[in-house]
Amino acid sequence: MSAALDTDTHIASSIRTDAPPAILLDRVNKWYGSMHVLRDVSLQVATGERVVVCGPSGSGKSTMIRCINRLEQHQEGRIVVDGHELADDVRALDAIRREVGMVFQSFNLFPHLTILENCTLAPIWVRRMPKREAEELAMHYLTRVKIPDQALKYPGQLSGGQQQRVAIARALCMKPKIMLFDEPTSALDPEMIKEVLDTMVGLAEDGMTMICVTHEMGFARQVADRVVFMDRGEVVEQGAPEQLFSNPSTERLKTFLSQIL
Numbered sequence: 069m070s071a072a073l074d075t076d077t078h079i080a081s082s083i084r085t086d087a088p089p090a091i092l093l094d095r096v097n098k099w100y101g102s103m104h105v106l107r108d109v110s111l112q113v114a115t116g117e118r119v120v121v122c123g124p125s126g127s128g129k130s131t132m133i134r135c136i137n138r139l140e141q142h143q144e145g146r147i148v149v150d151g152h153e154l155a156d157d158v159r160a161l162d163a164i165r166r167e168v169g170m171v172f173q174s175f176n177l178f179p180h181l182t183i184l185e186n187c188t189l190a191p192i193w194v195r196r197m198p199k200r201e202a203e204e205l206a207m208h209y210l211t212r213v214k215i216p217d218q219a220l221k222y223p224g225q226l227s228g229g230q231q232q233r234v235a236i237a238r239a240l241c242m243k244p245k246i247m248l249f250d251e252p253t254s255a256l257d258p259e260m261i262k263e264v265l266d267t268m269v270g271l272a273e274d275g276m277t278m279i280c281v282t283h284e285m286g287f288a289r290q291v292a293d294r295v296v297f298m299d300r301g302e303v304v305e306q307g308a309p310e311q312l313f314s315n316p317s318t319e320r321l322k323t324f325l326s327q328i329l
């Protein structure tokens with residue numbers, strides 16, 4: 069968990085070619101009313117693969133992520149997560165919620181619960197884990213994100229970076245197979261961004277399958293097996309970070325990169 073972001077080295081790939089894809093989107097379409105927000109989005113994420121998604125505001129990144137764990141519903145196309153087809157089958161939905169961890173831009177911690185209680189809530193009530201065991205697990209992950217000493221405090225007593233690390237620890241307590249991050253550092257002050265990215269690098273080093281929506285291109289360079297560029301509801305380009313950043317093939321990506329780099 070001590071990886072530094074200021075190195076140029078890309079961490080070793082953990083893609084598992086012997087396992088079925090962790091996530092499959094096949095020509096997914098979604099509308100909000102008459103607004104077409106996902107247009108024939110196809111994306112396959114291998115087990116152990118790390119995908120960074122970038123693109124202008126309003127391009128459909130959050131909507132795509134939210135469709136993957138069914139916080140939103142798509143109207144056309146297929147989404148398969150860890151072998152579960154996302155349809156109206158409630159059991160499949162339960163499985164997906166258990167297997168997919170999500171971290172949002174706003175940390176979404178429960179303000180009236182301690183850090184420890186935030187982390188043990190779902191394991192106790194969803195996984196039916198005994199309280200003691202859930203607390204041990206929570207302390208394990210709070211130690212991993214380097215804030216075991218904050219366990220008995222309330223979210224409001226922690227910095228933004230610490231709260232986001234709690235959100236990551238809380239997601240990990242459900243032992244997810246896949247982690248989805250939606251701009252986890254964009255609400256943070258600059259000095260706190262690195263501590264959160266370091267935590268995410270550590271997860272990547274452990275071989276976690278991840279989709280991260282982020283504009284932290286240093287993180288993408290170090291961690292991503294693949295970068296996906298979205299614009300106006302479409303996947304416009306994708307490829308290895310170096311290739312995509314140094315050699316964009318569309319004007320849309322060139323324009324986007326010139327604005328963020």
Ligand code: ADP
Nearest residue numbers: 100103105123124125126127128129130131132
């Ligand atoms: P991004 O995450 O790339 O900024 P979003 O997925 O949040 O983009 O949004 C894509 C488009 O869908 C935007 O035009 C946005 O205004 C619209 N949108 C997002 N959520 C909703 C919603 N709940 N209801 C209606 N429109 C929405």
Ligand code: MG
Nearest residue numbers: 129130131251
């Ligand atoms: Mg978004």
